[in-house]
Amino acid sequence: MAKVSINIATGSIQKEEIIVGIDLGTTNSLVAFINPEGNPQVINDAGKGLLVPSVVHFNPDGSVVVGNEAKQFLISDPQNTIFSVKRLLGRSYHDIENYKDFFSYKVIDDNSESLVKIKVGDKFFTPIELSSLILKELKERAEHALKTPVNRAVITVPAYFNDSQRQATRDAGKLAGLDVLRIVNEPTAASLAYGIGLNPEEEKTIAVYDLGGGTFDVSILKIQNGIFEVLATNGNTFLGGDDFDRAIVNYWVEQNNLTDHASDASLQQALRLKAEEAKKALSTQNLYNDQVADIPCAITRQMFESLIAPKVEETILACKNALTDAGLSPADIDEVVMVGGSTRTPLVKHKVSEFFGKAVHDKINPDEVVALGAAIQADILAGNRKDILLLDVTPLSLGIETMGGLMDVIIPRNSKVPTKAGRQYTTSVDGQVNMKISVFQGERDLVKENRKLAEFDLKGIPAMPAGLPKVDINFLLNADGILTIQAIELRSGVKQEVEVKPTYGLTDQEVEKMLFDSITHAKDDVAHRMIIEARTEGEQMVYTAERFLEKNGAYLSVQEIADSQKFIQDLKEVLNSGDKDLIHKKIDELNEFTRPFAERVMDQAIAQAMKGKTI
Template identity: 65%
Template sequence: MAKISINIATGSLQQAEMIVGIDLGTTNSLVAIIHPETKKPVALKEHGTSSLVPSIVHFDQYGNATVGEEAKQYLETEPQNTIFSAKRLMGKSFNDVKNNAGFFTYKVIDDNTDSLVKVQVGDTFYSPIELSSFILKELKQRAEHILKTPVTKAVITVPAYFNDAQRQATRDAGKLAGLDVLRIVNEPTAASLAYGLGLQMDEEKTIAVYDLGGGTFDVSILRITGGIFEVLSTNGDTYLGGDDFDRLIIQHWLQQNNLSEDLLHNNKQLSQTFRLKAEEAKKYLSSNDEFNSSITSPLTTHHSPIAPYALRLTTKDFNALIQPLIDKTIASCSNALKDAGVNKAEIDTIVMVGGSTRVPAVKNAVSAFFGKPVNDMVNPDEVVALGAAIQADILAGNNKDFLLLDITPLSLGIETMGGLMDVLIPRNSKIPTKVGRQYTTHKDGQGSMRISVFQGERDLVKDNRRLAEFNLTGIPGMPAGMPKVEVSFLINADGILVVTAKELRSGVQQSIEVKPQYGLTDGQVEQMLMDSITHAKDDIKTRALVEARTEGEQILGVTEKFLTKNSSLITHEEMLNTAAAMQALQLALTMEDKNLIQAKTEELNEITRPFAERVMDAAISTAMKGQKILE
């Protein structure tokens, strides 16, 4: 075992520091603080405006980004340049999202790999991290404008089901926006804090958090014991929300007026008008029995006159329309209870989160299912951000009633291809903690792997502090990508880091004794954090370039191998086109232009995809005949 001692006694934050809480949502995002005078959490908003910032980014022809309400107007007119729901892409590969690719109106790149998904706007490629950073930057600027003070530290919330990669991607987005992300908090935990749950140290409660937003639904069962929140289970549907309620209303109105859905497909402006009316009707019916309105259609074809469409909807009809969707959420609640091993009677409180929980039929269904009234006293749009602000206040040391566990002052990770730092334990993680991640070889027959452990916040290991290094040897000779090496980091209660590497297929395990290194001073920790924020833009740029190069080189290698093995099945013209695309990519790799490399990689993918599929079909049909499969 490699043992490395880490000094976790870093300086506490001063009280005067303003730390904000951010709810980075799929549909809307917002920022909240603890009001210095009232000591109560408040969502920040300009006078007379909403606290919600739509999570939408629009790029103009020069690549300039606008965020929020201003970007929203381009959803219908410039769908290919307007990015919504970027949160759904966080930490995902194309293979993760390909089944729902039709949902996005912008170009999500299919590179047939497990690398992180990219979005193409014009000739530029953006990662979901960059897209989310635009939203976070907007929130940061909004907070600074309202508070008239610089904002550099934040607590950001994520869904309870977010995995390690998605949480790290959220941290990176914060860093790119110029924010030091002190803690990533689960949304249900934040919502519970906003309701004052878990603030008493002797409190023991089991709660359900029902979160129905604009585009996503999830339910989490939490156990709170002595101020510690444990997520027992989470369930839901990442493609179910208030937007679906609106869609059902629109379909109802189309039938009412004998109109086909093609009318809206072919007329984006009319489609947007219908959508806004549907949203209006949904909100109106929360406190009224019937909605009546009309839309005057613009001239759509040579034959159709300008006609007003009558839009009528009763609460009874609306409830009947959405009942199947509500039933789906109740089934999720049932599954979450089952997974948590908890029955309905054991749930002490049901917390409602998300704008769509304002619909009375939703509240009634949830209340009926759990057999008790729901808790919806806090604004459901703001509850998560308010909870994040409470957590931020605790971190700032302003809430003395709360005991904070020891935390790691700097991120810990290992070196991966291209000299990149892959963080396993992000800074400010509570300890003790244990994290494991799988890696593989990138050369055929590779028998050993160097494990280099680093501490720091920069994207390249050369800018961080090396803590230890050892070799995992004796990996059986296998093709590249076949071995599965699990690297696990364990920080015990004393702040000692133990690093283990194990090849899972063969069971080979390697360890080394490392002399303990002395911890860093508070000043050095502070300097490393400052460097990570000031260099964030360059670091992310360098990381993106290194990742693009690595991906380009791998594709070149794979293509070359493929051509050699299957030359008889590829036409002369295909060979020439592929060779030209390979040459173009080879040339692009020598340049410092990430977008060019990605564009040439995508072009090579496009050229090879048809014959790669053909070869695969041939291989399958041969195998079906009982013959040897083509390599």
């Protein structure tokens, strides 16, 4: 007798499993699915609303709230409330150095190229862990609303996300208990929602204008044979609807001479919320008139438009630059798609339409369009759209072994074939002249749980201090499924390559088992990975600090040397403790203690070098 699943919520016969589409946004996130009628639909769980604010709050007892409930703590408990975590995904501290004042929580500076961490109380979190909490909330809402388990998803990212940002998004999904089938560019998803690119015959060049709460980007895409190619992107990661709200608040502050109240956080928040209300109202009316605590808050649409005109002009300039980069003019663009809640502002629509010289696509709710497109992509991957040809994909991830026996994925599973991807690595020990490159296939975080495909040595790297050599490792997977791995040291041109066939000798059952194991062990794998990463970072810190004392002892006092050695010893003692937070705490303490005189030594060395020289 065959088993049939019935979805209790809809009463329809359940397909084997629902694959959802997720828009993981900077300001808000949402999740969509294909309903029984075959149409994409955003999931609204139990009246909580469609949008889940991308905000995570840590309560004093260690419990976590996400979304609407967390948003209220942005003012009352900012240091334990994390927002805009998407800006930190896959970023090193150097990447966000200039923006650290934007965040009200503590972003750890370990003064290196390693990825940022966020400190909350005594715990250290990576942006991956924090994003996974948002994804978990979306997964739970979807399961609650659909009354069915949700374990597989397509997640969208900005077109300009690099490899490590995409991998970080995948890892966040895995940690939330989701098998991430594909990472899709947000502009591609938005186009699919409008049905652009679904017909393999059509060839089009389109512009996707995406203005969200805190970020703006424009992408120029070429669609051919159902393949979306990003020709150019441009934008500003600190420009969005929040700026429109701020312009209104500043106007009211000026009108009512409220400059003395600038430090009143709750008044500022009340004004901000009222400004958001005014902005929305002015999309359909010419005057907004209300008050906050006896302060009159009135503004005309004309005034509002003159206040935001410079910001809108900035976005148009970005569109110009994107077209220039793509070597195109506005006349070459066939379609313009509007994405993001802030594109509801009439001035924005008008200016964009005027610039491109054509009507824009704005019929679909701009907050939902990306999630709906992700759901369509999920439906294509599930094989439910027979009219769309699915290109061959790679069944398992391909990557290399990095320090501590970890798997660093270079070509994620479900990537279209043929494909090419690469990443840059460096040495971890001074004077290292050889680098062993071990290639693995599989979904687990530890290489010992994956399948080894090849191993070779890149010899003849020039002897340099650790971190200076730059080794590019490129994976090329051709249409016949043959993988070429190429390693090249950029300074010397030393090169080595090897070919393998990843699918050789693997049955479908073995592939399935590898995928199943990766999901069942995801929690343990990630926890294990984080301990290994913390230990590796700690070992590097010890190595660097000891070398620093060796070389610069002459510039330091006896007390400074003794104290530094004590901090180094403390760190060494916890390296094998298996407690990642404790290791990070000791790294942070050593870092904080040694930074002032590391800077002093640097200044003295520069002064010495410049002696007698004029600039």
